[in-house]
Amino acid sequence: MTDLPPLYYSQRHSLPVLPAPVLHTPGGVPYLQRPGVAVLAVPTVDVTALQGFLDGFDPELHFGAYLDDPTLLPDGTQLAKTAGQACYASYGPKRTQNAEAERYLHDIMESGHGSVLEHPNYSLHVYGVSRSLTHELVRHRAGMAYSQLSQRYVSGRVLRFVERPEFAADPELHEEFIQDIEHANRRYEQTAQKLYERQAQGMGILSAKEKTDLRKKVQQTARAKLPNEAEASLVVTGNVRAWRHIIAMRANPHADTEIRAFAVAVYRVLSSLDPLFFTDMELALHTDGTHIVNVAYPKV
Numbered sequence: 001m002t003d004l005p006p007l008y009y010s011q012r013h014s015l016p017v018l019p020a021p022v023l024h025t026p027g028g029v030p031y032l033q034r035p036g037v038a039v040l041a042v043p044t045v046d047v048t049a050l051q052g053f054l055d056g057f058d059p060e061l062h063f064g065a066y067l068d069d070p071t072l073l074p075d076g077t078q079l080a081k082t083a084g085q086a087c088y089a090s091y092g093p094k095r096t097q098n099a100e101a102e103r104y105l106h107d108i109m110e111s112g113h114g115s116v117l118e119h120p121n122y123s124l125h126v127y128g129v130s131r132s133l134t135h136e137l138v139r140h141r142a143g144m145a146y147s148q149l150s151q152r153y154v155s156g157r158v159l160r161f162v163e164r165p166e167f168a169a170d171p172e173l174h175e176e177f178i179q180d181i182e183h184a185n186r187r188y189e190q191t192a193q194k195l196y197e198r199q200a201q202g203m204g205i206l207s208a209k210e211k212t213d214l215r216k217k218v219q220q221t222a223r224a225k226l227p228n229e230a231e232a233s234l235v236v237t238g239n240v241r242a243w244r245h246i247i248a249m250r251a252n253p254h255a256d257t258e259i260r261a262f263a264v265a266v267y268r269v270l271s272s273l274d275p276l277f278f279t280d281m282e283l284a285l286h287t288d289g290t291h292i293v294n295v296a297y298p299k300v
């Protein structure tokens, strides 16, 4: 349980990815044992767009110097810093330079004035997570957006399951998990089949005329047979303030182990992209062998 999977990078924009392998039961039912997290979208920032705005001030203020900063920052970090500097018109030579961005952001986090961290948004594609994890994740509303796989609109062909770390680590519980998901998979298919048959026999229990509508009504009924271990992939977008809050709440010893592994993965991909947003956080090993993230400023 202590090994952390390595980070990979996407082909086009080198965005960090933590893939999760898909395993199969002897009966061919697919399942995963850890979250897969891929950064799908990040901010793009071009401060030269401020040229016209800065040119409109008294030349003696030398606001144009803002565009000549020799230190390049990751786009998200630059966005938060520029947003913060907009508050005090800090564009002249005496402003905080990009080279001091770490201290600048640290001061923001320490003082709890985190609203500038709401500008950079990061979208993640997430899979290998269970329906019980997503039920907890979507409770985080402020600054977050979710698009989750619909169990009503997709058929059993994309059905996969997620094994909890506790089951994966115990041969007996692992074997039970394998049997449980094979059984759940079978029950789902059998129930869907029975519902279609009843419809074909004119028993009309689903009152659906269109083929797509019927499929949706069969699937929404058959999914009652699925356990919490059904996979629920999703795209999640959040701003850095909200992601930091999720990491603080969920990469925490009090959080459920599955969502904790997910929050640790989020911390790893986001901190590899824009490390200055996470300088107060530290990956650590918990007494149970899992990883947690210690956070100095949990509520910014």
Ligand SMILES: Cc1cc2nc3c(=O)[nH]c(=O)nc-3n(C[C@H](O)[C@H](O)[C@H](O)COP(=O)(O)OP(=O)(O)OC[C@H]3O[C@@H](n4cnc5c(N)ncnc54)[C@H](O)[C@@H]3O)c2cc1C
Pocket: 139, 140, 141, 142, 245, 249, 250, 254, 255, 256
């Ligand atoms: C270990 C653990 C155990 C939990 N157990 C349970 C449980 O047994 N039952 C249960 O129902 N839930 C439980 N939860 C969920 C928890 O109560 C929160 O709903 C969830 O963590 C979302 O966090 P949040 O409230 O900070 O919301 P977010 O949406 O993440 O909001 C971030 C912050 O924005 C502010 N905010 C957001 N919305 C509002 C608002 N409407 N009004 C004012 N301020 C707002 C708050 O300061 C909030 O902390 C648990 C969570 C954890 C981490």
